[in-house]
Amino acid sequence: MSLAMIDAREWQNLFDLETGQKRADDSPIVSMVSQVLDNNPYPGDIDEKANQWVSKTALDLIERYDPGLVCLSYVQQFFANRYFDHPKPEKHRMFCAAMTEALQFIETSGYTPVIVGTGGMVPLQGDIDLSGLDGLAISSNWSARYCGVHSPSSADMVFLKSLKSKGLIERIISKEEWINLFASVQTDLDRAEDEGLMPDFLVVSTQGFAFKTMGTTLRKPVNVPENNFKIPVYTPLGRIEDLRQIKSLIRSNLGHHKIALILVEGVGQEYFPGNSFLCGNGPGWFCNEPGDAFYLTLSTGKYQPFAYPAGYRYFDQDVENIRFPFSGYMTNIPENTLALDHAVKSIAVGNRSIFMHMVFGVDIAVECFARNLFNQGCMAVIHNKDK
Known part of the structure; x- marks a missing residue:
């Protein structure tokens, strides 16, 4: 049973991660994690000290738990620039600060780095409003490039093609074409359990545009x-050509290195050390945005486009049977992830909520408990108490 500990500053409570039911546990590891949360209050997603919180919390856990694998995400600069407009020098300073924080963590901890950037950002050029279709268009607040369209009418298809002719849409992909793209490069593709939840068509925006649909009703992005298609990597462990190779690179070196996998979101190669390199971030016309597909591909070593496919009908799932109430839209713990079932002790810390405790398979995860930039405290998840 995985335990979730929520720290709202005035109180801490312990829950069963899967059911959300309260639990009591006075084991040493639970007490240790409780102290880490108490020592490291989260400053907020866009606060200048948010990335420092990641480093400080991770170093606190390292001192107490001595993990061989550390997974970190530094995301303050992504949040701060996605939803707020800053002068160009200030943007530059934020991205430099994120990379400096990552490198400082490596110097302080002594871990061998694998630093991965999700790539740069561009200003929003405009919205693509698909809210008036006869069919159902679904995108996400965290996606700009992809939108799913369910049961489009003939008039809908004419409208979408007109947007393509105007240069707002890059391509319109059928479900079959979408599946075939990934099947052609990965024969052991994990297919969706219910492909009926997937959209009939995937609409791909031109760079700089974002969709306005069901699911995008919160904050409007300023940058996307x-x-x-290529993302920066910095590591002394060797070169890789594809995001999927990071898992094997790390696991093959854990026997003789303590390794820190560090993700810096919104950061392109210009902010990486000079001996960094680029690796592939998706097949063909598909590139992973910062989100579940990116994190899952990296951690499992396989493309995962159908785990939570863009534009899927998440609201059609049986509410009575939905599990993991603290894990957003993620409804199960992924298999074959980076640290899962590995003998080496492992932790994850980040200001990306949900992914830290669900995607890496680590023993202990600590993350911000924030939704849509509203700070509600910290959450720790203990998956393994026996190492």
């Missing part, structure tokens, strides 16, 4: 991810 570039089409990052």
Whole structure:
């Protein structure tokens, strides 16, 4: 049973991660994690000290737990630039500060780095409003490039093609074409359990545009991810050509290195050390945006486009059977992830909520407990108490 500990500053409570039911546990590891949360209050997603919180919390856990694998995400600069407009020098300073923080963590901890950037960002050029379709268009607040369209009418298809002719849409992909793209490069593709939840068509925006649909009703972005078909990597462990190779690179070196996998979101190669290199971030016309597909591909070593496919009908799932109430839209713990079932002790810390405790398979995860930039405290998840 995985335990979730929520720290709202005035109180801490312990829950069963899967059911959300309260639990009591006075084991040493639970007490240790409780102290870490108490020592490291989260300053907020866009606070200048948010990335420092990641480093400080991770170093606190390292001192107490001595993990061989550390997974970190530094995301303050991504949040701060996605939803707020800053002068160009200030943007530059934020991205430099994120990389400096990552490198400082490596110097302080002594861990061997594998630093991965999700790629740069560009200003929003405009919205693509698909809210008036006869069919159902679904995108996400965290996606700009992809939108799913369910049961489009003939008039809908004419409208979408007109947007393509105007240069707002890059391509319109059928479900079959979408599946075939990934099947052609990965024969052991994990297919969606219910492909009926997937959209009939995937609409791909031109770089700089974002969709306005069901699911995008919160904050309007100011900047969106570039089409990052290549992403920067910095590590002394060797070169890789593809995001999927990071898992094997790390696991093959854990026997003789303590390794820190560090993700810096919104950061392109210009902010990386000079001996960094680029690796592939998706097949063909598809590139992973910062989000579940990116994190899952990196951690499992396989493309995972159908785990939570863009534009899927998440609201059609049986609410009575949905598990993991503290894990957002993620409804199960992924298999074959980076640290899962590995003998080496492992932790994850980040200001990316949900992914830290669900995606890496680590023993202990600590993350911000924030939704849509509203700070509600910290959450720790203990998956393994026996190492």
